[in-house]
Amino acid sequence: MTVLRCLGSTRPWRSLWYLGVGAVGALPMLALVKWVLKTNTPIGYLTGVVLIVMVNVLLSAPLAAMERRRLKVIDRRSGSRAPLGKNRLWRELGYAVAFTAVIAVLDFLVVIVALSVLIVPLSPLLEFVLDLGSIVNLDDGPVPSPIVVLVGIALMPVAAYLISMVARTQAAFARRLLTEPDTGLADRVAELTRSRTRLVDAFEAERKRIERDLHDGAQQRLVALTMTLGIAELDLAGLGGEGPRLVSKARAEAECVLAELRELIRGIHPQVLTDRGVEAAVAEIADRCPIPVEVHLDLPRASSAVEAVAYFAVSEALTNVVKHSHAERVDVTGVFAPGTAVVTVRDDGVGGANPANGTGLQGLADRVAVVGGRLTLSSPPGGPTELRVELPWACA
Structure with missing residues (x-):
C-alpha cells in the first residue's frame, strides 16, 4: 500500500x-x-x-x-x-x-x-x-x-x-x-483444482471422440461420395441432357463440403498436432497465413492438452494479426526450460490490442489458465504487439 x-x-x-x-x-x-x-x-x-x-x-x-x-x-x-x-x-x-x-x-x-x-x-x-x-x-x-x-x-x-x-x-x-x-479453505481449493483437472480431461476425451467420428465417419463417407460422383461423371461424359452437368455440380459441392469438414476437424484439433507435435502444427498454419511468419520453436512433446493450448494460442494470435494489426511480419518463438515452455508471438503491426474489446483473447487467457499457465499481452499504440504464453511443460 x-x-x-x-x-x-x-x-x-x-x-x-x-x-x-x-x-x-x-x-x-x-x-x-x-x-x-x-x-x-x-x-x-x-x-x-x-x-x-x-x-x-x-x-x-x-x-x-x-x-x-x-x-x-x-x-x-x-x-x-x-x-x-x-x-x-x-x-x-x-x-x-x-x-x-x-x-x-x-x-x-x-x-x-x-x-x-x-x-x-x-x-x-x-x-x-x-x-x-x-x-x-x-x-x-x-x-x-x-x-x-x-x-x-x-x-x-x-x-x-x-x-x-x-x-x-x-x-x-x-x-x-x-x-x-484454514484447512477447510485449503481443502476446497484443492478440490476445485482437482475438479478443474477432471473437466479438462473430460473435455479432451470428448474432443477426441468428436474428431474421430468426423474423421473416420463423415469424412470417409464424403470421400467415397466424391469418388462415386467422379466415376459417374466419367461414365456420363459425352451424353446429352442435364445429367452430366448436375453430376459434375454435385461432385464439386461434395468436394467443397469435404474441404470445409477437413478445416473444421483441423480447427478442433489438427491431426498433425497429434502425430508430430506443436512445431509441425504451427509450421502448417504459418504456411497458410497471408502474412510472412518466421517460426522458431524448440519444444519437446508434452501432454496433448498442453500442446493443444500452445497451438491454439499461436493460431488465435495469428488470426488477430491478420484481422487487426496491419503487420508485415510475424515471429513465433518457443523455448523450453525444465518444467516450463514459453511461446511468444510478436508482430510489427499498429498495436493497441486490448482483451476487453473482444472475447478471443479473454477466452484464450482462460484456456491457458485452465492448464496452470499464464498469458501476458504487450501492445502499445503504434506497436509492436507481443503475446507471451507460459505453460507447464512436462515432457511426454
Missing part, C-alpha cells in the same frame, strides 16, 4: 485502535516492573520474576484468543485463518512472553507519540478553551501558535504512516505465531 493510499484509508485509525488495545496491557506490566525495582532486594527481584512467569503462563491462552480477535481490526485476512493445532501451548506462551516483554511496551510508546502528534496542532485551541498555559515549549520559551499548528499538521501524515507500518508488522508477527491457514 502506498503512502497516499494509506493516508486516505481507515488503516491509520484502525492501526491506532489496534495499538491502543495493546498499550492497555503494558500498564500492569510496567507497574509490576516498577514495584520490583523499588523493592531493590534479591527477594523482591525473585518475587517479580516468579510473578511475571506466572502471569505469562496463566494469560497465554486468553491473551492468544484476544489477539486473534484483535487481529481482525487491522488484518481482515485473519477471518480465513484458524487457531493453532499442534504446538499450540508453546507458541501461545511464546507470544505471551513477547507481548509482555516487548509488544505491549512498544504499543504504549507508539500510542503516546501518536496522541502527542494529534494534540500539537490542537494545542492553541486547547490553551484558549481551557485557559491553559503554553502546551508546546522550548528552552527559549513558548512556540508561536502558527508554527505549532504547521508543525503538527506536517507531522500527522508521517505519524499516521508509521503507526500503520508498526501495526501491520505486529499483526503479521501475531498471525504467524498464533494462527494457521
Whole structure:
C-alpha cells in the first residue's frame, strides 16, 4: 500500500485502535516492573520474576484468543485463518512472553507519540478553551501558535504512516505465531483444482471422440461420395441432357463440403498436432497465413492438452494479426526450460490490442489458465504487439 493510499484509508485509525488495545496491557506490566525495582532486594527481584512467569503462563491462552480477535481490526485476512493445532501451548506462551516483554511496551510508546502528534496542532485551541498555559515549549520559551499548528499538521501524515507500518508488522508477527491457514479453505481449493483437472480431461476425451467420428465417419463417407460422383461423371461424359452437368455440380459441392469438414476437424484439433507435435502444427498454419511468419520453436512433446493450448494460442494470435494489426511480419518463438515452455508471438503491426474489446483473447487467457499457465499481452499504440504464453511443460 502506498503512502497516499494509506493516508486516505481507515488503516491509520484502525492501526491506532489496534495499538491502543495493546498499550492497555503494558500498564500492569510496567507497574509490576516498577514495584520490583523499588523493592531493590534479591527477594523482591525473585518475587517479580516468579510473578511475571506466572502471569505469562496463566494469560497465554486468553491473551492468544484476544489477539486473534484483535487481529481482525487491522488484518481482515485473519477471518480465513484458524487457531493453532499442534504446538499450540508453546507458541501461545511464546507470544505471551513477547507481548509482555516487548509488544505491549512498544504499543504504549507508539500510542503516546501518536496522541502527542494529534494534540500539537490542537494545542492553541486547547490553551484558549481551557485557559491553559503554553502546551508546546522550548528552552527559549513558548512556540508561536502558527508554527505549532504547521508543525503538527506536517507531522500527522508521517505519524499516521508509521503507526500503520508498526501495526501491520505486529499483526503479521501475531498471525504467524498464533494462527494457521484454514484447512477447510485449503481443502476446497484443492478440490476445485482437482475438479478443474477432471473437466479438462473430460473435455479432451470428448474432443477426441468428436474428431474421430468426423474423421473416420463423415469424412470417409464424403470421400467415397466424391469418388462415386467422379466415376459417374466419367461414365456420363459425352451424353446429352442435364445429367452430366448436375453430376459434375454435385461432385464439386461434395468436394467443397469435404474441404470445409477437413478445416473444421483441423480447427478442433489438427491431426498433425497429434502425430508430430506443436512445431509441425504451427509450421502448417504459418504456411497458410497471408502474412510472412518466421517460426522458431524448440519444444519437446508434452501432454496433448498442453500442446493443444500452445497451438491454439499461436493460431488465435495469428488470426488477430491478420484481422487487426496491419503487420508485415510475424515471429513465433518457443523455448523450453525444465518444467516450463514459453511461446511468444510478436508482430510489427499498429498495436493497441486490448482483451476487453473482444472475447478471443479473454477466452484464450482462460484456456491457458485452465492448464496452470499464464498469458501476458504487450501492445502499445503504434506497436509492436507481443503475446507471451507460459505453460507447464512436462515432457511426454
